[in-house]
Amino acid sequence: MTLFDTLDILGTIAFAISGALSAMNRKFDLFGIFIIAFVTAIGGGTLRDILIGATPVSWMQNTVNMYLIGGVTMLSIIFRNKLDYLKKSLFLFDTIGLGIFTIIGVETGIQTDLAPIVSIALGAMTGCFGGVIRDILCNEVPVIFRKEIYATASIAGGICFMILHTLNTPINIIYIITTLLIISIRLIVVKYQVTLPMFSVKN
Amino acid sequence: MTLFDTLDILGTIAFAISGALSAMNRKFDLFGIFIIAFVTAIGGGTLRDILIGATPVSWMQNTVNMYLIGGVTMLSIIFRNKLDYLKKSLFLFDTIGLGIFTIIGVETGIQTDLAPIVSIALGAMTGCFGGVIRDILCNEVPVIFRKEIYATASIAGGICFMILHTLNTPINIIYIITTLLIISIRLIVVKYQVTLPMFSVKN
Amino acid sequence: MTLFDTLDILGTIAFAISGALSAMNRKFDLFGIFIIAFVTAIGGGTLRDILIGATPVSWMQNTVNMYLIGGVTMLSIIFRNKLDYLKKSLFLFDTIGLGIFTIIGVETGIQTDLAPIVSIALGAMTGCFGGVIRDILCNEVPVIFRKEIYATASIAGGICFMILHTLNTPINIIYIITTLLIISIRLIVVKYQVTLPMFSVKN
Numbered sequence: 086m087t088l089f090d091t092l093d094i095l096g097t098i099a100f101a102i103s104g105a106l107s108a109m110n111r112k113f114d115l116f117g118i119f120i121i122a123f124v125t126a127i128g129g130g131t132l133r134d135i136l137i138g139a140t141p142v143s144w145m146q147n148t149v150n151m152y153l154i155g156g157v158t159m160l161s162i163i164f165r166n167k168l169d170y171l172k173k174s175l176f177l178f179d180t181i182g183l184g185i186f187t188i189i190g191v192e193t194g195i196q197t198d199l200a201p202i203v204s205i206a207l208g209a210m211t212g213c214f215g216g217v218i219r220d221i222l223c224n225e226v227p228v229i230f231r232k233e234i235y236a237t238a239s240i241a242g243g244i245c246f247m248i249l250h251t252l253n254t255p256i257n258i259i260y261i262i263t264t265l266l267i268i269s270i271r272l273i274v275v276k277y278q279v280t281l282p283m284f285s286v287k288n
Numbered sequence: 289m290t291l292f293d294t295l296d297i298l299g300t301i302a303f304a305i306s307g308a309l310s311a312m313n314r315k316f317d318l319f320g321i322f323i324i325a326f327v328t329a330i331g332g333g334t335l336r337d338i339l340i341g342a343t344p345v346s347w348m349q350n351t352v353n354m355y356l357i358g359g360v361t362m363l364s365i366i367f368r369n370k371l372d373y374l375k376k377s378l379f380l381f382d383t384i385g386l387g388i389f390t391i392i393g394v395e396t397g398i399q400t401d402l403a404p405i406v407s408i409a410l411g412a413m414t415g416c417f418g419g420v421i422r423d424i425l426c427n428e429v430p431v432i433f434r435k436e437i438y439a440t441a442s443i444a445g446g447i448c449f450m451i452l453h454t455l456n457t458p459i460n461i462i463y464i465i466t467t468l469l470i471i472s473i474r475l476i477v478v479k480y481q482v483t484l485p486m487f488s489v490k491n
Numbered sequence: 492m493t494l495f496d497t498l499d500i501l502g503t504i505a506f507a508i509s510g511a512l513s514a515m516n517r518k519f520d521l522f523g524i525f526i527i528a529f530v531t532a533i534g535g536g537t538l539r540d541i542l543i544g545a546t547p548v549s550w551m552q553n554t555v556n557m558y559l560i561g562g563v564t565m566l567s568i569i570f571r572n573k574l575d576y577l578k579k580s581l582f583l584f585d586t587i588g589l590g591i592f593t594i595i596g597v598e599t600g601i602q603t604d605l606a607p608i609v610s611i612a613l614g615a616m617t618g619c620f621g622g623v624i625r626d627i628l629c630n631e632v633p634v635i636f637r638k639e640i641y642a643t644a645s646i647a648g649g650i651c652f653m654i655l656h657t658l659n660t661p662i663n664i665i666y667i668i669t670t671l672l673i674i675s676i677r678l679i680v681v682k683y684q685v686t687l688p689m690f691s692v693k694n
Contacts, residue, residue: 116440117433131339136537138546140341141400145410148403197547200554207551222430227628230523237522319643320636334542343544344603348613351606425633 088257089192092264094153096185100215101126101154103179105161110175111223115162121219122158126150128215129186133207137197176275179216179228184267187212187239188260191246205243212239212267234274242267291460292395295467297356299388303418304329304357306381308364313378314426318365324422325361329353331418332389336410340400379478382419382431387470390415390442391463394449408446415442415470437477445470494663495598498670500559502591506621507532507560509584511567516581517629521568527625528564532556534621535592539613543603582681585622585634590673593618593645594666597652611649618645618673640680648673 104125108118127144134142144150190211194204213236216228229236246263254262307328311321330347337345347353393414397407416439419431432439449466457465510531514524533550540548550556596617600610619642622634635642652669660668 113433116437120432120439135338135541136546136548136551138341138544140339141402142339145339145402145406148405151405151409199547199551202554202557203551206557221424222433224429226630229526230519230628234522236526316636319640323635323642338541341544343542344605345542348542348605348609351608354608354612424627425636427632 088260089189092185092260093189094150096182096189097126097150097153098157099178099185100129100182101157102161103175103182103216104219105158106165106175106178107219107223107225109162109165113223118162119155119158121222122161123151123154124222125182125215125219126154128218129190129211129213132214133190133193133211136207136210137193137199139193139197180268180271182215183212183235183239183271184242184264185212186215187242187267188246188263191243191263192256192260195250201247205240205247208243208246209236209239212242234271238267238270238274241270291463292392295388295463296392297353299385299392300329300353300356301360302381302388303332303385304360305364306378306385306419307422308361309368309378309381310422310426310428312365312368316426321365322358322361324425325364326354326357327425328385328418328422329357331421332393332414332416335417336393336396336414339410339413340396340402342396342400383471383474385418386415386438386442386474387445387467389418390445390470391449391466394446394466395459395463398453404450408443408450411446411449412439412442415445437474441470441473441477444473494666495595498591498666499595500556502588502595503532503556503559504563505584505591506535506588507563508567509581509588509622510625511564512571512581512584513625513629513631515568515571519629524568525561525564527628528567529557529560530628531621531625532560532588534624535596535617535619538620539596539599539617542613542616543599543605545599545603586674586677588621589618589641589645589677590648590670592621593648593673594652594669597649597669598662598666601656607653611646611653614649614652615642615645618648640677644673644676644680647676 101122104122105118107125108121113121127142127150130144131142134140187208189208191204191208193211194207199207213229216235220227242263245266246259249259249262304325307325308321310328311324316324330345330353333347334345337343390411392411394407394411396414397410402410416432419438423430445466448469449462452462452465507528510528511524513531514527519527533548533556536550537548540546593614595614597610597614599617600613605613619635622641626633648669651672652665655665655668
């Protein structure tokens with residue numbers, strides 16, 4: 086099993102937990118929790134595969150992920166109060182998923198011979214879409230439009246990935262540095278309440 | 289014409305009616321009614337085709353469905369008060385569509401050589417997505433997150449389909465049993481107000 | 492560069508501006524403005540490509556559009572108050588994008604050998620989807636469900652396109668007539684407040 090596969094599994098676990106926590110916060114029933122966990126975990130990869138035409142999409146060809154999501158969701162339900170005790174757990178798992186899925190998307194773009202700027206966009210979509218669809222279904226403001234610099238962290242990571250890739254950095258080093266960069270940016274931004282400028286029109 | 293084709297037409301009619309009724313309930317204009325009816329009727333099949341890569345998607349290759357949806361929507365508008373008189377008509381047509389489109393999705397998964405668990409998921413998506421997109425566009429809580437055990441009925445039907453399929457049951461018998469099972473589960477659940485357990489986190 | 496390519500660029504510019512204005516109206520941050528502009532400009536074409544199976548979708552193969560959207564969005568931010576001074580600018584740019592993207596969708600349908608009615612539907616989806624996804628992300632009522640006859644204008648244009656096509660009208664003439672027709676219909680409809688009949692059910 087390569088580092089790439091390991092990261093894919095970690096990202097899936099992280100997003101499944103974040104989906105399950107989000108659904109439990111909204112008091113969804115047993116089944117709703119599984120659906121939200123599933124959609125959050127596979128959403129980004131599904132959008133990525135559809136956009137590049139890699140069909141049947143990956144979760145259809147690799148059933149391990151489905152069992153993984155099912156198991157993780159069940160554990161999340163059982164240990165829900167322990168997870169909650171870790172206060173920021175939803176935020177943390179969501180951020181880990183964002184970091185990992187972003188680099189998977191960028192790597193997929195490179196392997197599909199897409200231009201660098203397109204690979205970065207594909208990485209951002211892969212990283213962000215699971216959380217966006219989770220929030221739309223849970224009827225919350227999509228995470229990319231909150232003030233937490235979500236997509237920005239993802240794109241900064243994608244740019245870092247492309248630069249290291251151009252410098253012929255070993256791929257596993259790229260994976261680790263980029264993922265940690267994305268997670269760090271988001272943690273720092275939220276801790277120090279950094280915000281991007283807004284530009285509204287005069288009325 | 290096979291039983292499969294007949295069911296496809298019946299499912300399309302059922303979802304087109306449910307979409308038209310939903311749009312009229314929200315006082316959409318003439319055109320909005322047609323759009324919602326169309327999207328509800330083709331939504332599930334379109335998602336199914338995109339996920340497995342069967343493009344151009346099926347409604348693009350079979351114009352009969354488009355004329356059918358147009359005709360059914362017109363009849364729904366003309367007879368709207370008669371349909372309303374049947375009180376639960378929106379619920380009924382939606383449930384029929386769910387039952388039929390679920391088995392079409394499962395069957396498609398089997399024909400595409402997908403794993404059983406993936407075929408069941410594809411069936412649930414095919415069955416549920418039309419109703420979900422209808423509810424999102426009509427700005428209502430998506431049907432799968434109401435307390436009526438919508439996706440659960442669909443997945444129970446998918447599991448039944450796979451078991452009967454493994455037992456070499458004749459395909460037409462599988463279609464009929466599975467469709468009736470899904471419809472029955474949903475009717476019974478709503479009649480007796482069965483609900484799934486909820487797991488919310490302590491605050 | 493053909494008239495088709497020129498129109499594609501004009502449509503992309505128009506929708507990018509409409510997306511940027513919409514995001515600034517909602518006081519999104521710098522990054523949110525870019526995302527909404529991007530999604531509005533590529534949404535229709537992406538849906539079109541996914542439905543017909545033309546993957547990787549077009550914006551992934553033509554990076555010019557990405558730089559174009561970035562540049563236009565930056566200019567929209569800088570000149571935001573000038574654009575606002577033109578009052579109806581959001582409405583205008585959205586209408587221009589609708590007109591142009593509709594004919595691109597219809598033309599794509601014809602080139603993919605789809606039936607006329609399907610090509611018209613594909614044109615309407617290509618034209619409308621960017622605005623719909625912009626409105627959903629900005630949490631506004633999707634433009635096709637407001638009383639401004641949005642999709643209707645698009646479909647009327649698609650029908651006109653097919654008639655002229657059958658009459659062997661030179662393609663560039665078709666492009667111009669059809670685009671102007673769609674824009675005119677929408678402008679006239681809003682100016683004279685034409686509305687379609689509604690059919691609600693008695694309670």
